[in-house]
Amino acid sequence: MSNLFGFDGGDTWLHHLSGATKMLAFVGISIIAMASYDLRFTAAIMVMSLILFYQAKIKWSQVSLVVKIITAFSLLNLITVYLFSPEYGVQLYGTRHLLFGSGYLTVTSEQLFYELNLLSKYIVTVPLALIFLITTNPSEFAASLNKIHLSYKVSYSVALALRYIPDIQNVYHQISLSQQARGYELSKKAKFSQRLKGSAQILMPLIFSSLDRIDTVSQAMELRRFGRKKHRTWYMDHPFAWQDWLTLAGTAAIILIGAWLFKVNGGRFYNPFR
Amino acid sequence: MAKNKQSSNELFSVRTVVAIGIGTAIIFILKRWVSIPTGFPNTNIDTSYGFLGFMSVLFGPVAGFIMGFLGHALNDFTQYGTPWWTWVFTTGLVGGVIGLFWKRLDVSKGDFGKKKLIGYNVVSGLTNLIAWAAIAPTLDVLVYSEPANKVYIQGLISAVSNIISGAVIGSILLAAYAASRTRSGSLKKED
Amino acid sequence: MSKPAIIFDHVTYQYDSQAEPTLHDINLTINQGEKVLIIGPSGSGKSTLGNLINGLIPHAIPGKITGQVTVMGQDVENSSLFDLSLHVGTVLQDPDSQFVGLTAAEDIAFAMENDATPQAEMKTRVRQWATTLGIKDQLGQSPQALSGGQKQRTAMAGVLVDEGDVLLFDEPLAALDPATGKQSIELIDDLHRRLGITVVIIEHRLEEVLAQPVDRVIVMQDGRIIANETPEALLKTPLLREIGLREPLYLEALDLAGIDFNDTTGITSVNTIEAPNLKQKLSDWLTGEPAHQKPAGLKPLLAIKDLTFGYPKGPKLFDHFDLTINRGDMLALVGENGVGKTTLSQLITGFVKPDAGTMTFAGADLATQSVKERADQIGYIMQDPNQMISKIKIFDEVALGLTLRGVDEATIKAKVEDALKICGLYPFRNWPISALSFGQKKRVTIASILTLSPQLLILDEPTAGQDWRHYTAMMRFLEKLNRDSGITMLLITHDMHLMLEYATRTVVLGHSGILLDAEPAKVLTEPAIIKQARLAETSLYTLAKRMDMDPFAFTAAVIAHERQERHV
């Protein structure tokens, strides 16, 4: 894996959007979806993000693994919530429609509805996140962060993080290989406990070589004048186009609708039981 | 005489920028691949908290906050599709608060004696405790409206495991780092 | 005309961690528009001197300076790194550490980005320099997917884009194939002449640098400047030899033929050198030399069949590739930058997995063996020392393999100390590796594999960045291992003379498989292959041609002579 973002240079309008636009849209939508407990609203967002997902022409094989992990994680969380507070929905919505069960483990419509809301929150932005990961060029992304007035030093840290995740994974791999080449068995042929110990052994050199690297890389950057001026330009910069403005306007509209629903519902919760 | 112009003491030097980048990458990788099962179901000692404590002491509060925030956000984002913003923010906070003590806990000269060891563990322990047992779950209730008993128990378990990670791994790293600093004037060719 | 660009005035420098100064009382003036070469044994302080010019010392690496360094009128100690970097462009020695961009293109553009150059201009300039340096196709690649030589060229491009007053190159040639090395030196010379910039080159490969005119050569030893002369004057003295540096090869031949260098003219190039009766003396000497026969291995040790491999998304590097390495071979693997030499060694050691094909080692199928099991028989020294080093202290690093094999401590100590002595590192054994020069680091990795006595030893560019004394000591030891203990060697190298002198067999790797598999000297008789694989003929060969002698026999005779001298 040489590219964390799984970036795949395609040619849809989503690929051409600026990284910052996509990030702002993602953050905006994920925050309003996080705040809202109106299933109609989150479901609508879900439908929209699936349509976008389709438009980005992403192949199922590119995302199947992460979708499976997310499903498992969401189910686990829903079950935990139920086990801890089977009547939490009743408490929130103020009515009680018992479906079945008795004693502690009861199942009510309110609880089911509440958990459905939770589920929609867990997954509503997933297609958007995947779109972001697959259609955003990491370098362009860093450049675009700077354009939305994040300080260029912070933007560059983000760029460096993205640059070094695959690199350090690689270093981890290299150190592991070179340890094995010196006689440390870490392949499937070793016992599990030995492999565990082995990976711990790799961490130290990994961390310490990274500290050295911080020094040499910052020296190399200073030699090429990073930090000298108040501004810098970006090789991978990409001008904002009307699609960007339109996307941002759309995002703002969604946020406004979400906020308006707060008012209509008299709070964060949409309550169908009353 | 040369003035020591090493920029390591500034809050946001070029070195800090690089440290944030590389530190974030390592946090990401630790979160992803290196967790030690505690024996409790579904709980891991997340080694990244030890590393975060260590890096915050080395590079200060700004670096600590951004590293924690970004590392956690990137991991959530690529693993679950949604950053769990409350916990992401709390991780940043942990890095930032431990980082506030970087001048006092300075190990770059190679001394990490008993006093600093205790100092670090107190700072890291308290920060992690307050962050995970109180701040993160409270934010969860406020923002996500999750059941309180669930999130506080989750918080408590994380608090315990992160305190352990912060203490054990952080101390080991700090001690090793201090030991690796060659004292000035100590290198001589030997026959 | 001769305004000074760089002035060292009684400069002594001591790294914070060192007990003694690394540079002693340096006095040096380099004028604007001059081109200066700095040579000296590994660890003599060349990179340290370079870092005083670009300001990394003292601004990023702490230490104690006395005296004053002035660069383009600025006092280095009291001006910022930024101001200095506008005047001095540096290509650092360690190719990996200087990459910051996500792709080669961004890395080249980095300085321009920081100067807030408009994007369109950056794009044209990046394209232009990438074309000049032959890395146009790699622009979109991430730095870790570049071969050693491609990395070095990217780094060069990144500095050349911003056309400072002084260009400082710390071993620009170490990882380049001979033809590219020659081109780079021509390129540097062209820049020097066209732009009138001051050029400082630190390099072990003296002969290659002297292929283009150099104003002065500065020789360092133990942190002092021991000579500061024109190349002509320097080459006429025996100084280089005395301090363990290699003279140009053609001079060695002249020396063998008993020619006094003081009688020569045009000594700096094999194409211009003249001496009274030169031709006569050389051919007299040649007839006096007996012909030499080299032994060759017979029983196969490693058989590679039908190997197919390409990195994901990359082109196929190997397509139904076959190669058999015989027991006792001292095999040199040569070929252009990026052709897949390192990749081949990583396929053999199991670092990367082939797409198809079989590899059989001593009768056993390698595919079923883990990296560790392969390593019990195959020692591998990687091209980039930083990728191998995992301990803080030198001794621990060299001992690592033995410790992991559970060898007892007394044996470890004895073996490690032996290996350290062979590699000239014994005095430093208790130092942290971070306090070593680049060449010293590389030797640490060699020492750490020498302790393991494998059946096959793969050395990826063992002599890059080494001075002649250490190079010879190591190569002799390897040769002895090969001769006495029958250890098979696979040497990956860009050094033609190393190949001729030490290898018993040469494999030339090309883009479509093996171009030639023969006795080393045979390579030189095939101009088409030399061209295709971007190799170069040695100056011995050129000299013989110029003198109308049989170049093949002449080269063989000089090398045979050197070998004999070694074995007595």
Ligand SMILES: Nc1ncnc2c1ncn2[C@@H]1O[C@H](COP(=O)(O)OP(=O)(O)OP(=O)(O)O)[C@@H](O)[C@H]1O
């Ligand atoms: N960061 C450092 N801290 C302490 N000592 C150092 C440091 N860097 C180099 N040295 C020491 O200074 C001496 C000179 O090193 P330098 O890198 O200048 O050598 P060099 O001539 O460039 O060698 P090479 O040809 O191998 O690159 C070496 O003995 C080395 O141990």
Ligand SMILES: Nc1ncnc2c1ncn2[C@@H]1O[C@H](COP(=O)(O)OP(=O)(O)OP(=O)(O)O)[C@@H](O)[C@H]1O
């Ligand atoms: N990890 C990698 N991922 C993708 N491509 C790679 C990777 N490593 C190397 N390559 C590519 O494979 C080709 C062969 O690289 P390799 O390092 O084997 O070359 P080499 O013959 O050793 O060159 P050099 O003499 O410059 O060291 C190069 O074009 C390089 O860009």
Ligand SMILES: [Mg+2]
């Ligand atoms: Mg050097």
Ligand SMILES: [Mg+2]
């Ligand atoms: Mg290579």
